[in-house]
Amino acid sequence: MRIGILLSYSFLLLATAAGAQTPGCDHVLRGRVIDDHDGTTLGFAHVVLVGAARNTATDEQGRFTFEGLCAGRYLLRFSHVGCITREKELLLTGDTTVTLHLEHHVVEFNEVEVAAARPDEHVGQAHVQVDKAEMEKRGGSGLAEMVAHLPGVSVLRTGPTIGKPVIHGLSGNRVLTLNQGVRQEDQQWGSEHAPSLDPLSSDRITVVKGAASVQYGADAMGGVVITEPVELPVKAGLSGELRAMGGSNGRGGGGNGLLQGGVKGVQGLGWRMQGSGRYFGDQQAPGYVLSNTGLRESGGSAAIGWRNPRQGVQLYYSLFERDLGILRAAHIGNLTDLRNAIASGRPWYTAPFSYELDVPRQQVRHQLAKAEARRFLSERDQLVFTYAFQLDERQEFDMRRGGRSNTPALDLRLRTHTGDLVLKHYLSDRIHGKFGASGTHQENVNVPGTGVRPLIPNYRKRSAGLFLLEHVDLRDHLELAAGARIGGAVLDVFTHNSAQEFITPRHEFLNHALSAGLNWSIRDSLRLRTNISTAFRPPHVSELYSEGLHHGSAAIEIGDAALGSERAVKGTVDLEAIALKGRLRMDVTLHASHIAGYIHLRPDGYRLTIRGAFPEFRYVATDVRMHGVDASAEWTFLPRWALRSRLSVVRARDLLAGTWLFQMPADRMENSLVFRTDRAGTWRGIELAVTGTEVWRQSRVPEGLDFMDPPKAYRLIGLSASIARPLGQGELRIGMEGYNLLNAAYRDYLDRFRYYADARGTDLTLWVRYAFGRK
């Protein structure tokens, strides 16, 4: 009975797949998953047959079976709570039995990345992942779009091409982005630009949905978006992949390529090169062109690393450039223009489709150079040192008179140096942890020559932190973690006050964070993760010193230099259950948080100027209470057929004002009908899904803060299909994605351009990927 429950729904898929057998496709793959550390079997390990779109979980004895497989090359990916995900490639020519080794709680030397190298990085924290296959489907979009379908995650948009992830209602610099194990600093500049990184340079995205300042430092209040880096090869041999995609909306496309290998004769030396680009014209809404929303993106990265069982070193460099147009109709002059735009219900400017990028437009460039060294001090203890330098440049070009449109109205350069030293240690077989020190030196400079007063002044920020995080395995099915961090920051601002005198105010912030969590396998079919953590965020310079007109929202924003750090405490409970003999999988996350000193903009009357009236907003602090639920379920109701549902609900109250909090995501539910089959002729790994996304109207909004009522509820229909086949030495995968198939006209509450235009209409994307060579 118990074993039956353990079986994942994919067993049922298999059972029917056997009914549609073709000759040569009746092989059975059996295996066991064993803990390398003590030789015990690992029950409830997750085993994925990549490429065949099959997955299963091991039973109590660590066993798993895939039946009805065609001969060919497969990639097995397997993981377990508290272990590093591993992959094994195998050539199937007949019935095969494999033994898979996972290292439980022992960090391998060849896990190069800080972010991926820890055992269970987020004990007790609710977290979700987007794997490579899922990322590929959404390869035509940015980071925010790739995680947007996850329960509890939404997107804060500024028009159709700028999006940033929102976790449990928090976004911007309340959500940390960790790219290649390094804090992505470009989010320091406000909400109207997306994280400057190419998500496809990573293999997997992990979204942590709890407060995580202990591990990641300031800003990780709502959660962390981690683009997990890929391990470098250690053995000689070349491998790579090529990918191309084209989309109907915006009439553009993109591609990326990756090549990696080891070096013959030098064991442990590996390299990787990767490049990508995207090129799109104006996006299309139902009924009109969203003029000036084209996009160009290009990026590349190179990594080289060497390691042996005692030590390793890695160098990494990446460059990412994005040049995009901002919806022309979103550029307005004053409050009257904004009211006219809302009243007309249509953008005031539309032009025939074009690839041109006109003003207003923004140009960003992100460069990251990273060096990492690690050394094993004993069999299990290791010391990891990471240094990273980030250079972020941002230029914005506005509609200006007198031929100034080619002179940036905003020209910022942000330099960030970070250094981290982490000691991973074992106090005993059951107690292990990390002790770390980190330091950051950041300088923001307004490049002269804009002819416009800067919105964000020059500043220098230095911060340092110390943290300790310990894990205890109480019994085999109970793991506890607790940690603490202390962090200080000194912020020097260099600016001119209203009387044009040069002032150099200094702000000092001292913060601490605590966390405690547990993973508990109550039964093999029921797992509980719970965590309570605190997080902090010192106010951003713009919240302290902003003073001026914000184009796009036609609002005057005024900072308050007396603001202090935000302090959050967040608790999450995550329950994962498997029922109906594996045919039903459920995951429910409950979360609640309290943020003291939550900084937000509050309306403060109107200012009458020669350009007309402008609403004035001031940065003020309040206390906020938030709670919500994310749920997902997948029910295999017939062999090969499954229903998948995902639900996100967040509620947030401004406790001092006694109102709802502004700009919180509306309730959302996504329902998919999924068809999966292992093969059809020479094709394999066939997956087809039709998805309906239901977004309710956000009725919980503060009175009198917005210029427009929240948009109506909407429903979108999407389609996703992919299929694969072996080709030569590699695998060819082809897929299609359909977005907003019914071309529904809608506006989203979290879109800052909802005042001006509808969101984008139907988009059909075709993609093809070819992977070759040995990993």
Next chain:
Amino acid sequence: MNTTLRIPMVLLIGATVLAGCKKDGDDPATPTPPVNEEELITDMYILFHDDDGNTYEWHASSDEGFHHEHGEGGEHEHEGELHIHGDDLPANKQLHAEIILLNRSVSPADTISHEVLDEGADHQFFFIAEDVDITFAYEDADDNGRPIGLLSGWQTGASGSGHVEVILRHQPNKEAAGVSGGDITNAGGVTDLSVEFPAVIQ
């Protein structure tokens, strides 16, 4: 242990070198002096003359953008920022109006109306009378023969008092219905100026 230390040392030295590679103007501690907003319009003059040689003047000036008082208490503290002054206009007269736009935040003051004239096809003034009897006619044209409004004719009617709203739109659609005739309804574009003058006809 030696190599353990050596690698971080090399990285640190590299970091220092990188940190040292700075271009001019990259030191945050020496920001450029306060930038005077180049395109700011601080003053709008409407200079009237009639055929008899009488002159009248309307003037609006704004502190916005280069001077700001921090005061106590919210809503009213900025009220004084827009200063408006206007001569009374004579009744039943044909007046010729010329608009001059200045940026006084730079020294010497910049005449922004020259930029408007240079980019005439991208600009248009609109005049809207409320509770006062004035009819407007454009007396200038851009390269396409469509009005700009830097020069206009104002035909005043009977005595009375009300308001005249003067609006400058950047990149209006001058081809849309009624726009070249002075109707702002379909003009679109971005508002660069919007001032409501109290108007008295004597």
